[in-house]
Every structure is written in structure tokens, then in C-alpha cells.
Amino acid sequence: MSGKSNTVRRAILAILAFQIGMAIVLAGGDLMRALPSLIAPSNQPSLDNPVSPGDQTRRFRPADIPARPGNPDRVTDIPSPGNMPSRLRFEEAGDAVLLTGTIAGGDAERFDEWLEGRDAPQTIRLHSPGGSVMDALAIGRTIRDMDAGTVMESGDICFSACPYVLAGGVTRTVDEDSLVGVHQHYFDENVALPAFIAVEDIQRGQAAVVGYLSDMGIDLRIMELSLSTPPDEIYVLLPEELDEYGMTTTDS
Template sequence: MGLIATANRVPLPRVLGLVLMGQLGIAGYLLYADARDWYYGPRGGEVSPTITEPASPGDQRRRYLPTTVPSREGRPGGPVRLPTTMEDMAFTFEDTAEHGRVMLMSGFIAPGTSDRFEAALDGEEIDTIALHSPGGVVQEALRMGKLVREAEYDTLLTPDAACASACPLILFGGVERTVSRAAWVGMHQASFMEGQSFLTGAEAARQIQALQGQILDHTAEMGVDPRVQSHALQTPPEEVYYLLPEEVEEYGVATVLTE
């Protein structure tokens, strides 16, 4: 009775104004959260806290932190220098005895990265693309994977290198795919990034399903067993499923598995 009486004393325009202010407050917070995650999530940050125990059957999920990727203590890396930060993707070159002329692609896959990648290849004689990336924009990774295959490059993951989220789509593009047992290949569900928070549930579902169809087609076209994507589909975006070396081999993610 008291609540009803109180409500009756509040003018309707004022009630509607308070509701509108609350909705605007929620919208403002969501925009802030998106901006915060965009700035502090996939940009900047140290490569990783050490993971002291390797993934084992039944214990392959880890929290996904875009600014951190797993590494193992005591390993010097591979034939190309690994980065110490995760900024927007950088392209560096190094001549190696084992893999020829290598382009190391390290960092986050952002909007426009595939155009930068294509430009970086212009005039360069490349044999192998080495990867160290927490992932990023799926459409960019799909295009980069196709560019790798069209140019008939090999791909490489050295010890302690990580290729997670959208990054494996580039790895799959290699004609020969060399993966160290001490590298990390991580899979999870595709998700929306900034600017897409206000899609309806139905529209978001349609777009995600269409995108997943492109991912499955790309995986098969590159000669990798599409069953590997079942691990991605069962792993939410806030987690990563790290493939065991035997899974990397079984699904054809690697054509050559090294120590």
C-alpha cells in the first residue's frame, strides 16, 4: 500500500525521465566498458605470465587474456626473435639457415592488418611466415591466410610462440606448416568486437553462424581437418582451448611437428 501510494504521487513524466536516465547510464557504461576492453585488452601488455605445467588431456582450457599468451620458462625461443609486447601486428624479417627468409608476424590482428601485411610483402622474397599472435579480427585473419596460401609460403610456430583465437587461420594457410611441440595453438569461439554491441540477439546469431561457416570452409580448403574447429565451438570467447601436440598432428594443423 505504501509503495503504491508513493508511486501515485510521482508524476509520470518524472518516472519516465528517471527510467531514461537509467537506460542512458547503462548505455554509457557499456560504451565505456567496450572502449576500456578495446584499449587495455588486445593492445599492449606483457607477453605472458609463465605457465609452468603443459596442457594435458582434460586440462586444456585457460583463461583468454589478449595481452598475454602462454610461454614456458627457460626456453630461448626459435630462429627468429619473439616479441616482448603485444601491440598491433609488426612485421620483421630475418634470414635463417633452416627456414630461409622468414617474416615474423607478431602482435594483434586489427582492422586493416591484412592490407598492411600485403603491403609488407611487396618486393620481399619470403620463404616462411612465423607467427606469434593472440588473434584479433577474424575476417582479417581469413584474408591473410588466403594470401599466405596464394603466395605458397610455409608457416612456422617456434618454441614458446603462441597462435591463438583468429591466428590459426593464418597458420593454416602455409603449404608446409611447422609447429614446435613447445608452441601453443589456441582455439575458441568467434565473437564480436567494438562497435557491434547493439546487434539484436537474432542478428548476432545469424552473423556468428555465417562467420563460422567461413571459418570451416577456410579450414577445409587449407587442408586442415575441420574437426579441429569443434574445440573452438565448445570453448567460450573468454577461454582458450590449447591443442595438445598429438591433436596438432592428428588434425593436420602441422605438416611437420618439431621439438
């Protein structure tokens, strides 16, 4: 009986040791992901430096995004980019619905729930530093299914995954004093998994993005800009590039 108890105890201890080890590996994975930017942070100019053709890459940390002058006649105040809500906030702003804050996992479902029982909005205004790619794609598809347009007003920003939401609009209008930027994404891949599984997850995520952009009528050349810009930097699209890649629409 004692031998059986010892076997059970050893099994329990082995499971506990495995769980502790996995926790250490996962924590170490997060550290390894952040390590490159800690060792060699971007030396690009900050976002408060104006961009010009050929000089469009800027340092990117959502908490450090500087505020931009906004339209004094805007319907509702918007938060400073460095002080965004940690999850998307949905609110009616005149005839539009304002989506502002970080796009977190589950926000696409929250948006669908928020829309229930409301008249479908005709316009979605964006002000977000980005976040969950898959949620951004889902929100963009919801916007397209509603036949709503997307807009950005003076002082608004739309970085990282946010441009995918912008792309969902049947019409897309971006004020010249707002900023739209793209860069590489993480697809919530688990760095503790074997490399071939992690790569497979990344490729699956990129395939979802490519399929989405194609469905939205966006020029896939924009992916070259995204994939060539590290996660701690952002490539700010010029107005002519937004037009060229179909991120903005013009009246025909």
C-alpha cells in the same frame, strides 16, 4: 516563423537525443559482453600450468599470457606474449618473415602492402595472441597464394584467430615447446542490433571460418573444440591433435 524555428529546434534536439541514446546503448553493449567474465571469471588454471590429455583448457587474457622459454639460437628476439604489439608487426628474420602481435582490423591489407615490392617469402613464422578473425583468414589466404610455409619456434604462441593464419601455410611446422590454442570468437557483431541480425552476423562469420578451414585442408572437427571453449578460456592443442586435425604437416 517562430513556430517553424521551434519545429527545427525540436527536430535537432530529437536527433541529438537519439545519438546520445545510441552511444549509451553501444557502451552498455560492450559492458554486457564483458559482464559474464567479470561476474564469473574462468576458474581454469593459468597458461603457465603444463597441459596434458584431458587437461588442456586454460584461462585466457592476452595481457596475462606468461612468457615461455625460447630458442637461444633464434634469429630475432620476440616480445613477451603479454607485451605484444597492438597490431601485427612484420619483419624479416633470416629466411623467414616474422608476424608478431595482435591481429587488428586492417592488418591483412597492411600485410599485402608490406609484401609489395618484396620477394615472396617461403616461410612465415608466427607469434600472436590472436585478434581479428576476418583479417586472420585473409592473411592465411595470402600465405597460401604465395605457396609459403608457416612455422612456430620454441617459445612462440598462436592463440584465438592466429591458428587460422597457421593453417594458411602449404607446410605447417610447430615446435613442441610452442603453444597453439583455439576458442570461441566474436565477429565484430554489434550487440545494439536486433538479435536476429546479430545471430546472422555470427553465423556468416562461422560459415567463412568453416569454408576457409575446408579450403586449407584442415579437419573441421577442430571447430568442436573452438566452439565449446568460452572466449575467456583457451583450449591448448596437443602435438598429436595438431597432427590429427591437419594443423601440422609431415614429410611424405
